[in-house]
Amino acid sequence: MEKRKIIVDCDPGIDDSIALAYAAAHPEAFELLAVTTVAGNQTIEKVTRNALDVTALFKLNVPVAAGMVEPIVRELQTASEFHGKNGLGDCTIPRADAEPEKEMAVFYIKKLLTELPEGEKVTLICTAPLTNIGLLLKIYPEVKAKIQEIVLMGGAIAGGNVTASAEFNIYVDPEAARIVFKSGLPIVMCGLDVTEKCALTSSQIQKLSQSQNKIARFCGEMTGYSLANGNKFRGKVSIHDAVPYMYLTHPEIFKVEKVALDVDCSDGVSAGRTIVDFRWWMYEESEENIAVVDVDVAKFQEYLIEAIYELGEKVK
Secondary structure (H helix, E strand, C coil): CCCEEEEEEEECCHHHHHHHHHHHHHCCEEEEEEEEEECCCCCHHHHHHHHHHHHHCCCCCCEEEEEECCCCCCCCCCCHHHCCCCCCCCCCCCCCCCCCCCCCCCHHHHHHCCCCCCCCCCEEEEEEHHHHHHHHHCCHHHHHHEEEEEEEEECCCCCCCCCCCHHHHHHHHHHHHHHHCCCCCCCCCCCCHHHCCEEEHHHHHHHHHHHCCCCHHHHHHHHHHHHHCCCCCCCCEEEEEHHHHHHHHHHHHHEHHHHHHEEEECCCCCCCEEECCHHHHHHCCCCCCCCCCEEEEHHHHHHHHHHHHHHHCCCC
């Protein structure tokens, strides 16, 4: 397995936090350079606080930089009904002593990329609205040379979760998503078509929440909130944001297709819809990207739960 230098752009968030637990459990796969935050699941103040506290709980010695407080053009919409008032399913964890970096996320990412040794590149893992990354690529297009690829949770081949046709992360800031999709960088889109399937069952969640392992219990309690608020009729909770990480560690459990990506930036009923064109041969090579379309669900559950328990043993 190739060990990657990664920068994580996120909005913790229940599933963002569980995804960070997965990353923390796999230091052999990820060299985490920074965590940057953007308003999405909750306000920038709350998601940044959560990023500081969660990374400290997971013993991730990593800088956290706060990013954009709202989308490039549109008014911010959060998902507090699914993530709770504090963004962590109203669960409480110790408050970290660390403070965010003084530089705003866009400038901090630019600094990290610029300071990389010759020949080294970074993978951006994005599990939030793409506001920070869209602005980064628009203001500093020269940093593209330092980005290996962008692996993101967002979009969908068909359907949505915030509207009938739009997924939340893309819907919140479709203009930023279009900048990213049209950047010419290699992009792997982990959309709802696969992430909805990557779910924990109610029995798995109950077992986690009753564990003596503190990380398992924390993850279980957060996911239990989501189960009771928005997922009670499904009987399971999708851990959307863990998918980009697991795609990098276990690509063999996923099915992918080559596509070209765009976004509906209108104000109509399809606003924020991801346009996924499977006619990749009609585009320039720089416009060809990857959509993850299917997964071995049992393996996803096995690898995620295993990582959560392993991290809990490490950080006792």
